Amino acid sequence: MPANGEYIALPARNSSEELLEETRLDGSRARSTTRYETSTNDRLIFWAAVGVACSTAFSAVLFFITVFFPPNVAVAPSRITTGVPRRPNPYVYLDRILANTTQKFPPITNFPPVALQFDNADPKRRMREEERGRPTEFGTVYPDDRHILVTDKVSTVVQFRHIDYAMERCVLNITIPQQDGHFDPAVTLTDPSMVDVWVLDAPMELSRYISGTLERAPQRRELLTTLTVSRSESSHSSEFHCSSGEFTTLELVCSPSHPNCNIDFWQDQRAKPIGGLHIVQQSSLSPTTT
Structure with missing residues (x-):
């Protein structure tokens, strides 16, 4: 309690408001303004929980649709053929270059x-x-x-x-x-x-x-x-x-x-x-x- 008998309330534990005090050079203590701080960790935890919940719900919906309503998707034919393997053509566009040639x-x-x-x-x-x-x-x-x-x-x-x-x-x-x-x-x-x-x-x-x-x-x-x-x-x-x-x-x-x-x-x-x-x-x- 201060010397003049004035009562100063202490801040509650874990409160987002804290009463800050400054010590003067002469040793006396003075009351300071109150700083309001919002806990960043609490916000991150909250939004992370929201994201997990949304992702879980979305996955569950997709699983339900896939199991009970399978899509009718036509499978594209394979590009792998069983025919005669061939070498690539090394003469691409050479016919255009030599179209009017007189070279022997x-x-x-x-x-x-x-x-x-x-x-x-x-x-x-x-x-x-x-x-x-x-x-x-x-x-x-x-x-x-x-x-x-x-x-x-x-x-x-x-x-x-x-x-x-x-x-x-x-x-x-x-x-x-x-x-x-x-x-x-x-x-x-x-x-x-x-x-x-x-x-x-x-x-x-x-x-x-x-x-x-x-x-x-x-x-x-x-x-x-x-x-x-x-x-x-x-x-x-x-x-x-x-x-x-x-x-x-x-x-x-x-x-x-x-x-x-x-x-x-x-x-x-x-x-x-x-x-x-x-x-x-x-x-x-x-x-x-x-």
Whole structure:
């Protein structure tokens, strides 16, 4: 109680109003104004509770509607197809750029990246790949050599991918490869030998990375040509269309008119001079005159 006997009421505990007192320099105490403060924590707790309640109510309503009134939504068809996997087109809009060109492009020599054999007596035409792997101190090395083997018992399947744009005039060529200091074709040949070349019904790529494509030889579609294979000269087919980026799959089999053929050699696309089984692609652009 102050010295003058005046009674000062104390603020209630936990009240939002507090009576503040200041101490003067002379030691006397004076009554100060009252500060009104609103508790921030109380407001946050209140609005948080309101938010939780609203969210819970909204979730309950959605659950009720979903269970008792399921929406009739049509499911969009899947974009994943079970058809033939295709590579992306690397030549987008190139046709517009070369629409009025007079440029002439040199021919391309294209070797098959895949050469597989199967036994003619096998009704399932199960294929196998023969290779020239050799052990080294770093492990087994597999060169790019491809085996071409055609006898009365064995046939060979090769596949070409048509490279570059608008090089769609193709000719199949076979030339017995020659030995050089780095490559031995190991040629065995009945000279001459007659070989039927069949186009197979295989629009997709033959690859070890595509399951099932290397298991069986595809069925024959049409006879492309009959080649006479000789050491003295090369043999080639007539011209056929080969769409850019697509594949041509061929089967080499002894011609029925000459069943005792025997063609056995290895080929490497890097060997010089050029030899083996390959296609020559020529430009299919039609130059325009201005």
